[in-house]
Amino acid sequence: MAETAADTPMGHGYEFDLVVIGGGSGGLACSKEAAKLGAKVACLDFVTPSPQGNVWGLGGTCVNVGCIPKKLMHNAGILGESFSDAREFGWKVNNEGHDWAKMVEQIQNYIGSLNWGYRVALRDNNVEYINAKGAFEDAHTIVCTKKNGKTRTITADKVVIAVGGRPKYLGVEGDKECCITSDDVFSLPKAPGKTLCVGASYISLETAGLLSALGYEVSVLVRSVFLRGFDSEMAEKIVGHMESHGVRMIRSSVPTKFEKDGDKTKVTIKNSDFGNEIVEEYDTVVIAVGRDPCTGDLGLEKAGVVPHKSGKFEAKDEQTNVPNIYAVGDVLEQRQELTPVAIQAGQLLARRLYAGATASMDYDLVPTTVFTPLEYGCVGMSEELAAETYGADNTEAYISFFKPLEWQLNHEEHNGVPVRGDNSCYLKLITNTADSERVVGLHYLGPNAGEVVQGYAVAMKCGATKAQFDTTVGIHPTVSEEFTILSVTKRSGVDAQKKGC
Amino acid sequence: MGNKNAKPSPYDYDLVTIGGGSGGVRASRLAAADGKKVAIIELPFDPVSSESTGGFGGTCVIRGCVPKKLFVYGSHFHEEFEDAEGFGWNIHTPPKFNWQHLMAQKTKEITRLNGIYAKMLNNAGAEIFEGRGKLIDAHTVEVTDAAGHKTLLKTANTCIATGGYAFKLPIPGAELGITSDEALTLPDLPRKVCIIGGGYIAVEFAGIFNGLGAEVHLVFRQELPLRGFDEDVRAAVNENLIKRGIIVHPKCNPKSLAEASAGTITVETDSGQLTVNTVMFATGRKPNISRPDLGLSEVGVELDHGAIKVDAFSRTNVNGVWAIGDVTNRVNLTPVALMEGAAMMASAMKGRMTKPDYQYIPSAVFCQPPVASCGLSEQEAVSNGHTCDVYLASFR
Numbered sequence: 014m015a016e017t018a019a020d021t022p023m024g025h026g027y028e029f030d031l032v033v034i035g036g037g038s039g040g041l042a043c044s045k046e047a048a049k050l051g052a053k054v055a056c057l058d059f060v061t062p063s064p065q066g067n068v069w070g071l072g073g074t075c076v077n078v079g080c081i082p083k084k085l086m087h088n089a090g091i092l093g094e095s096f097s098d099a100r101e102f103g104w105k106v107n108n109e110g111h112d113w114a115k116m117v118e119q120i121q122n123y124i125g126s127l128n129w130g131y132r133v134a135l136r137d138n139n140v141e142y143i144n145a146k147g148a149f150e151d152a153h154t155i156v157c158t159k160k161n162g163k164t165r166t167i168t169a170d171k172v173v174i175a176v177g178g179r180p181k182y183l184g185v186e187g188d189k190e191c192c193i194t195s196d197d198v199f200s201l202p203k204a205p206g207k208t209l210c211v212g213a214s215y216i217s218l219e220t221a222g223l224l225s226a227l228g229y230e231v232s233v234l235v236r237s238v239f240l241r242g243f244d245s246e247m248a249e250k251i252v253g254h255m256e257s258h259g260v261r262m263i264r265s266s267v268p269t270k271f272e273k274d275g276d277k278t279k280v281t282i283k284n285s286d287f288g289n290e291i292v293e294e295y296d297t298v299v300i301a302v303g304r305d306p307c308t309g310d311l312g313l314e315k316a317g318v319v320p321h322k323s324g325k326f327e328a329k330d331e332q333t334n335v336p337n338i339y340a341v342g343d344v345l346e347q348r349q350e351l352t353p354v355a356i357q358a359g360q361l362l363a364r365r366l367y368a369g370a371t372a373s374m375d376y377d378l379v380p381t382t383v384f385t386p387l388e389y390g391c392v393g394m395s396e397e398l399a400a401e402t403y404g405a406d407n408t409e410a411y412i413s414f415f416k417p418l419e420w421q422l423n424h425e426e427h428n429g430v431p432v433r434g435d436n437s438c439y440l441k442l443i444t445n446t447a448d449s450e451r452v453v454g455l456h457y458l459g460p461n462a463g464e465v466v467q468g469y470a471v472a473m474k475c476g477a478t479k480a481q482f483d484t485t486v487g488i489h490p491t492v493s494e495e496f497t498i499l500s501v502t503k504r505s506g507v508d509a510q511k512k513g514c
Numbered sequence: 515m516g517n518k519n520a521k522p523s524p525y526d527y528d529l530v531t532i533g534g535g536s537g538g539v540r541a542s543r544l545a546a547a548d549g550k551k552v553a554i555i556e557l558p559f560d561p562v563s564s565e566s567t568g569g570f571g572g573t574c575v576i577r578g579c580v581p582k583k584l585f586v587y588g589s590h591f592h593e594e595f596e597d598a599e600g601f602g603w604n605i606h607t608p609p610k611f612n613w614q615h616l617m618a619q620k621t622k623e624i625t626r627l628n629g630i631y632a633k634m635l636n637n638a639g640a641e642i643f644e645g646r647g648k649l650i651d652a653h654t655v656e657v658t659d660a661a662g663h664k665t666l667l668k669t670a671n672t673c674i675a676t677g678g679y680a681f682k683l684p685i686p687g688a689e690l691g692i693t694s695d696e697a698l699t700l701p702d703l704p705r706k707v708c709i710i711g712g713g714y715i716a717v718e719f720a721g722i723f724n725g726l727g728a729e730v731h732l733v734f735r736q737e738l739p740l741r742g743f744d745e746d747v748r749a750a751v752n753e754n755l756i757k758r759g760i761i762v763h764p765k766c767n768p769k770s771l772a773e774a775s776a777g778t779i780t781v782e783t784d785s786g787q788l789t790v791n792t793v794m795f796a797t798g799r800k801p802n803i804s805r806p807d808l809g810l811s812e813v814g815v816e817l818d819h820g821a822i823k824v825d826a827f828s829r830t831n832v833n834g835v836w837a838i839g840d841v842t843n844r845v846n847l848t849p850v851a852l853m854e855g856a857a858m859m860a861s862a863m864k865g866r867m868t869k870p871d872y873q874y875i876p877s878a879v880f881c882q883p884p885v886a887s888c889g890l891s892e893q894e895a896v897s898n899g900h901t902c903d904v905y906l907a908s909f910r
Contacts, residue, residue, distance in 0.1 A: 092594060092597055095591070099595075099609065101592040102615075103588060103612040103613060103616035104609045104611050104612075105607035105612065108605070111603050116602030119600060164700040361689060418584065418587075422623060485874075485876075486847075486849045486853055486875045486876065489848045490579050490583050494849065
């Protein structure tokens, strides 16, 4: 239904007050909020097929090929792990295997309902949804190209770029033909079989972890450091846990060639330390070496928008160099690529634009969780960053090893390794002793990490100190209460491993 | 150990603690680790408590928080299996549950923890006495061991931390019913259970028995369970109990119990009759002030509604006699007893008068799904005179 270019209530003469390019977490949040505040909004969303041919509906990365299906598959994995606990609790349960196709069907059906829900939400909020790829003609004009090639030109007083990102490829021979990415994993029709995950990112490790928990033979190919940017001690523990539970880590190596061999893929792997090459065969290869922003074909030059060399935007308060053009979400340079960040930033931006609000997005103290089978949640600084920022002498790290009560009964072993090892979980609190022992970093490796850590983010935003953590009464018996009884510091050298209750 | 220039003490001990549960062990361990001469008295270990049995670790470790949580977790698996099927796992044979296996594992775990408590106290330098403790005067505690031998301990301070016990309604036939103590040691899962009570212990055990496959009837006097909790929470818990197949009998008063045929009990209520295999009373817990006799009345320690009366520093009216934990009936939670124990130790042993802080104590009820809360209920906030906004979310 074409809208005529009539004067909008805001009197600027453009067809829309706001056009948001991108219907993901940030784009949808910004669109809905702006519309609620009275703006006439259009939201463009379009998915370029992955090299393997996959596309998806409205909602962006999170809903379709990110957070949501990832967490569901991760949950499938840990449900499988729980059968071991169940047996030790007296249940006679035999794992008769996992039906990959059934899981994918259930997950895709659920995602479909979310796509539908988002379309309804946009309609209910009077946001016009345009399923087309947007590109700038000039700073106020956007050409929308549909899948069938038809175009429509719209004009906007303000534009928000929220196009997100897509998985990077390595530019290695055969990668696009032979390999898949997170764009494809969650809708894979057939079971992945023996899988190689290329990359040291959280996406690579989460994928490797869930596939391993579902029963597949998994290897991870890593060029150098695991989980760059995360606390290195925590990264080491995550990897150590995965490795002792059957995920093979191929370190200091890069893939140099991919070739099809019938149904399988042959991977040539070169070790950077020794220079030798080996060839291995896998049923599935997943590339997870990072994500690129989708800004290359937006026609930015025509709008006068200048991106950073990364393709992302350096945009303080989400403002690009062009006064009427903004950016939100994964396209922002040096900002966390997380759904709740994009949502909050999008909403605050809409309020600044249309409600006269002044509040800026606070990108500090954003909690996050890595959903490897043994989950990792964190808020604030890594130990290294804290030492660098406040000085090693002013930084204290309180540590504790533990095992949840619920795991205490499980004495099963797989391949000689305890399924629920003593001291397999770990947490640490990092404080700044030069500032009333303020808690500047909180790290937790254990079950339900996201649930455990969320509340502490609120405490840290309130400036909680170690003393406040100590005087908070714990909830018993839980694992979270460990944060209220920390006493062993790394500096003391005392062994923080638990020998008892 | 100790200051050589200090006046020699007329007492053998700085602190004698009667009761080795959460509060008692915390206070004693901290004092001993600080170099004080500490003795701690506790009854011999048994999963079921009585006038002559208890065990280090107390209610929490042996017959409370720990075994409860293990059983809640164990009973929850049938839901996990249903979820797992939805996630693609093939569990063609419906998993069967073996009660004896879980019971044996639970007993092994609480026995292990009980042993660790004793070791922890020894390592800290506290002296352990197994037996009954009784105040002879404010500075003398008499220990009676299993053989009946008595030892007198002369002490500067005494801390009473004897906890509480499960109480049955005094109705005819009450002896046919069990409490949580016995519920956690039953030889087999009862087919039909009647739980009398609407508090957290009642709803937690309702969830446990129901999850493991028993038919559960929950009988309580109020309209909703969990009196004292936020009204929205109570309503949600009630709805969830019913949704999960627990048969709820609100506004129902049990009148008597009688043995029907072998292995069954008939419960007469003011609205009808129930015939079940097991009746569990979850009708409250009372402070252990005379189980066994602590010598409180002889020494003149004041009580308040059946609990030991203490001030904000956990002092009783008798100089040198302190009391912490469930026996003082303040906030009956392990982490609170730990807090009271640490504060009491600082006040009594370090001369640093410390009040436990009861504000914003978080707690959880492990019904299914569980409840957690912190701070005021809506009703409390309103009756405290606050003007409130209430934000609600219902989710799956």
